[in-house]
Amino acid sequence: MEFRHLEGFVAVAEELHFGRAAARLHMAQPPLSQYIRLLERDLDVKLFERNTRSVRLTAAGDSLLEPARRVLAEAAAARRTVLAANGGEVGRVTVGFAGASSYGALPRLTRAVTSELPGIELVLQGQTYSGEALSRISEGTLDLGFVALPTRGGISSRVVRVEQLISAVPDTHPLAERSSIDVAELADERFVAFPATRGSAVRDTAMQACLNVGFSPMITQEAPDAYNLLTVVGAGVGVALVVSSAQNIHMEHVAFRPLTGDVPTMSIALAWRSDNPSAALHSVLRLAEDVLPTPPN
Structure with a gap:
């Protein structure tokens, strides 16, 4: 059973017309008819009753329609997830913060991530003061922190x-x-x-x-x-x-x-380890440039 065969089946089942289903799939009608024959052979059932004037689902075809839709939807979701992960839009980013400076900035960042990057989970770790945050960023146990400058070697930062x-x-x-x-x-x-x-x-x-x-x-x-x-x-x-x-x-x-x-x-800054390869972190940092701009000098 191949995905393209299931896609062809769902299109015909929803259109109840081979010509319209083929047009919907941007393909010719003969290959679509071949998809359906191969799927019927694979399942050893008849999926459609056909004549020159009409197409209708058999009982077996009707029972397959919803499972087929679910399989295609899950496959599409899996594809979106992989593509999003490759683009840094899926993952977890740990954020350390403490003190009043982060109380205004952090909600703006978390709301923006929830809205614009729903596949990324921000794991918030409070009472993480600057010294502790910088140590944990260096160690790799914290991705991002609100800290006071200066930082230290190997850590990048941007004043917010x-x-x-x-x-x-x-x-x-x-x-x-x-x-x-x-x-x-x-x-x-x-x-x-x-x-x-x-x-x-x-x-x-x-x-x-x-x-x-x-x-x-x-x-x-x-x-x-x-x-x-x-x-x-x-x-x-x-x-x-x-x-x-x-x-x-x-x-x-x-x-x-x-x-x-x-x-x-x-000067309060967002800080992160310069060599942190996390695509999710860098997606958050790009978004932070919009919602937490660097103040003018």
């Missing part, structure tokens, strides 16, 4: 956002009454920060901002992600230095204030 460092203080704190805050004014405050052992670029940048004005911050509590960190700030436990995207997290009892002076910025 530039963040300003800002302050987050309890709304009952006296500094919340100010329109802006100098980092030096936080010298005597208790700080809430991201974990020291996870490679958080936000923590490193915040620590450097404090050191630049002459003090080492007193960290009294760590939080695993931006939501938890801001919850702790809102509870009055301490203050924090966060990226400007954190303002998109609507948290009660937290006041965000810009910092004055020479405030560090952070």
Whole structure:
């Protein structure tokens, strides 16, 4: 039983006319009639009752029609899948992220992939800070990560956002009454920060901002992600230095204030291993250029 014989059978069964079925298949009628004879011989059944005026299915032909349609549909789906995989449109891409910078960008990317590349599954791995993400990308256990620059050898990247460092203080704190805050004014405050052992670029940048004005911050509590960190700030436990995207997290009892002076910025990038051969990854990267464009200088 050959696919072309089944295609010929389905065309004749649906048209109930050999001439129209042949035209539909873009072939001459005699070869189509030969397909049907070969299929009948292979199955040892008669599929059509034919005379000079009409064609109709036999009981055997009628019982074959739906299974034949399913076989052809599955064959077509298999072909589409193979072609899509060859073009990078089928597969799994692991994505590491952490912090407020990815909270806006990641949904835009995932929605675009779902819409434009439905054969690709994004496997999202949260609380993957920059240092950890870069290590895992280098090791090959992570395909793509939202990281802060700089990266390291063997890793390619493209900037998708530039963040300003800002302050987050309890709304009952006296500094919340100010329109802006100098980092030096936080010298005597208790700080809430991201974990020291996870490679958080936000923590490193915040620590450097404090050191630049002459003090080492007193960290009294760590939080695993931006939501938890801001919850702790809102509870009055301490203050924090966060990226400007954190303002998109609507948290009660937290006041965000810009910092004055020479405030560090952070370039947030998509990063991937330069020699990663995954066609699915490169399809996602091409789509990301549209939905997460590089910001202007």
